[in-house]
Amino acid sequence: MGRSGGPSRSRTPAATRSPCTIVPEPQLLVFGATGALGRHALESLLARGIDPGTVTATGRNQTRLGELAVDGFNTARVDLSDPGAVAEAVAGHSEVALISSDGPHRVEQHRAVIEAAKAADVGHIYYTSGVRADDERFAINADHRATEEALVASGLTYTIMRNTWYIENYIPSLAAPRHTGVYAAAVGDALVAPASRKDLGEALAVVVATDGHDNATYSLSGATDVTYTDIAQAMSVVLGRGVEYRPVTADELQEILTGIGMDEATAGFLAGLDETIGAGAFARVGDDLTRLIGRTTTGLVEGLTTA
Incomplete structure (x- = not known):
C-alpha cells in the first residue's frame, strides 16, 4: 500500500484458504474501522483488490469487528484512551490510517497514535482531518489542527485528508x-x-492503495x-x-x-x-475529492x- 510497497492484492477469503496458503503479514492498521467512515474505507480497499489479510481493523464495536473478521480482516479491539494498547496494536505494521475519534480527549488519543507510530518506525500515517483545519476562525477544527501539527512535527511520512461536512x-x-x-x-x-461518507471513505482507500501521496494534504468537498x-x-x-x-x-x-x-x-x-x-x-474548497475518486x-x- 502506498509508498511501503503494499500488501498482496490477492482477495482469497480467509475461510477458503487452503492449509498451504501463505497468509501475508498485516501491513495496514486502521483505527476507527468499526465506524461508518471506516466501513466505507475498508469496502473500497476490498473493491481495489487489497487482500484483507494484510489489514488490521481496530475499534471498540466487538460485533462489527466480528463481521470484519468474517470478511478476512485481522481485527483488534483497541481503546484509543489506552496508550499501551495503542502501541501494541501499531507494532508490526508499516502503515497506519487514523480515522479521527470523537470526544473531549481526542487530541491526546491522536497524539498517542502518532507517538506509537514514530516509535514503531511506521512508514506512512494517514489522518482524516476536517476541511479548513488550518483556518483559526473555526473553533470546530481546533482538535484537527492540533493533530495535524503533531503529525507534521513527528517527522513521519503523512497524508492528511481534510473531510467536509x-x-x-x-x-x-x-x-x-x-x-x-x-x-x-x-x-x-x-x-x-x-x-457522503462513502465518497470520503473511497478517497481514503485511494490514497492508501496508490503511490504519490507522501506529505500531501487534500481538502475534500x-x-x-x-x-x-x-x-x-x-x-x-x-x-x-x-x-x-x-x-x-x-x-x-x-x-x-x-x-x-x-x-x-x-x-x-x-x-x-x-x-x-x-x-x-x-x-x-476545490476538486480534490472528485479527482481522487475519479467521478x-x-x-x-x-x-x-x-x-
Whole structure:
C-alpha cells in the first residue's frame, strides 16, 4: 500500500484458504474501522483488490469487528484512551490510517497514535482531518489542527485528508420536516459542499492503495456548493412532501430546540454549529475529492436516501 510497497492484492477469503496458503503479514492498521467512515474505507480497499489479510481493523464495536473478521480482516479491539494498547496494536505494521475519534480527549488519543507510530518506525500515517483545519476562525477544527501539527512535527511520512461536512449529518434534521414541512436552521444564506461518507471513505482507500501521496494534504468537498434551500428541496424528494427552508437566528433555533425537549447545552451547541456553517466553514474548497475518486461526488438526494 502506498509508498511501503503494499500488501498482496490477492482477495482469497480467509475461510477458503487452503492449509498451504501463505497468509501475508498485516501491513495496514486502521483505527476507527468499526465506524461508518471506516466501513466505507475498508469496502473500497476490498473493491481495489487489497487482500484483507494484510489489514488490521481496530475499534471498540466487538460485533462489527466480528463481521470484519468474517470478511478476512485481522481485527483488534483497541481503546484509543489506552496508550499501551495503542502501541501494541501499531507494532508490526508499516502503515497506519487514523480515522479521527470523537470526544473531549481526542487530541491526546491522536497524539498517542502518532507517538506509537514514530516509535514503531511506521512508514506512512494517514489522518482524516476536517476541511479548513488550518483556518483559526473555526473553533470546530481546533482538535484537527492540533493533530495535524503533531503529525507534521513527528517527522513521519503523512497524508492528511481534510473531510467536509457529511451529507449524513442531515439525517437527524429530517425528523421535524417530516411532520411540519419546515426545515429551520441558523445558517442564513450559507453555501455548503457536503459529501457522503462513502465518497470520503473511497478517497481514503485511494490514497492508501496508490503511490504519490507522501506529505500531501487534500481538502475534500462535494463537487458543488448548495444552499439550505437546495437541501430543503432534497428533503422534499426524500420525504415525499414539500419542505421549506426557514432561516432563523441562533437564539431562535436554540429556543425551538429547547421547546421540543432538548437540553440547553445541546441546543446551544447545535445553534453555534449552525453559526459556524453560516460563516462558510464547509463551503467548497476545490476538486480534490472528485479527482481522487475519479467521478463526481454523490448528490444530496442519493446521499440522504442511501443513508
